[in-house]
Amino acid sequence: MNVCDESRPWIDISQPLNEKTAHWPGDTPFSYETALTKEETGSVNIGRMTTSLHSGTHADAPFHVNDRGAGILDLDLHAFLGLARIVDVSNASVLDEKLFRTLDLDGTARLLLKTSVPNRPERFPEAVPALTEDGALFLAELGLKLLGVDVPSIDPLDSREVQAHHTLFETGTAVLENLMLDDLPDGDYELIALPLPLQGADGSPVRAVVRPLPNEKGD
Numbered sequence: 760m761n762v763c764d765e766s767r768p769w770i771d772i773s774q775p776l777n778e779k780t781a782h783w784p785g786d787t788p789f790s791y792e793t794a795l796t797k798e799e800t801g802s803v804n805i806g807r808m809t810t811s812l813h814s815g816t817h818a819d820a821p822f823h824v825n826d827r828g829a830g831i832l833d834l835d836l837h838a839f840l841g842l843a844r845i846v847d848v849s850n851a852s853v854l855d856e857k858l859f860r861t862l863d864l865d866g867t868a869r870l871l872l873k874t875s876v877p878n879r880p881e882r883f884p885e886a887v888p889a890l891t892e893d894g895a896l897f898l899a900e901l902g903l904k905l906l907g908v909d910v911p912s913i914d915p916l917d918s919r920e921v922q923a924h925h926t927l928f929e930t931g932t933a934v935l936e937n938l939m940l941d942d943l944p945d946g947d948y949e950l951i952a953l954p955l956p957l958q959g960a961d962g963s964p965v966r967a968v969v970r971p972l973p974n975e976k977g978d
């Protein structure tokens with residue numbers, strides 16, 4: 760990938776983080792404050808943020824669902840960098856094997872699913888189309904390195920078992936949640952969505968960007 764190709768600008772698919780960003784019920788909202796002002800330091804403003812690691816566009820680490828699972832710093836960054844396919848699944852109420860068999864997923868290492876839930880970063884959805892266990896196993900068998908969704912969870916919002924999370928992490932698949940995909944047509948893209956190097960953390964905000972692959976004519 761040639762990161763200097765200015766004819767194909769990167770497109771931001773991250774939710775902005777501010778005090779209105781939706782958070783899980785009962786979880787820590789995002790907040791930013793200038794902890795030390797320029798006046799106080801005599802030189803610079805110094806910010807501080809408080810947030811759940813699951814607010815806005817973020818990666819989950821296996822530790823999120825498994826006390827013995829890897830934290831975010833220990834994940835292989837290659838899952839979060841490289842070719843990704845965006846696929847519209849907005850007609851589906853569940854993300855299962857039957858649905859995935861109807862899609863063209865050949866050769867995809869990273870899959871970003873555009874669901875029926877509109878991108879509204881300030882609103883926590885009432886329900887999400889959840890990934891079923893057979894769906895998660897099917898994706899893992901394809902050799903997927905990463906699954907991204909445009910909703911806060913790959914499991915049902917009230918799930919305690921969080922089966923889809925367990926299945927994907929057990930099979931070494933990385934997870935991105937709360938992507939903004941509404942304006943992007945289906946197709947193959949380059950993706951960069953690196954988590955912060957937070958040791959032992961159960962997740963991390965990411966700045967997710969994509970750009971379409973160059974077409975064969977090279978324009």
Ligand SMILES: Nc1ccccc1C(=O)C[C@H](N)C(=O)O
Pocket residue numbers: 783784785786811813819823911912913914921936
């Ligand atoms: N932030 C939370 C606060 C309370 C309870 C669950 C969560 C989650 O994020 C779980 C969810 N199943 C997830 O996709 O990661």
Ligand SMILES: [Zn+2]
Pocket residue numbers: 812813817818819911936962
């Ligand atoms: Zn999460």
Ligand SMILES: [Zn+2]
Pocket residue numbers: 819911912913924934936
């Ligand atoms: Zn999750």
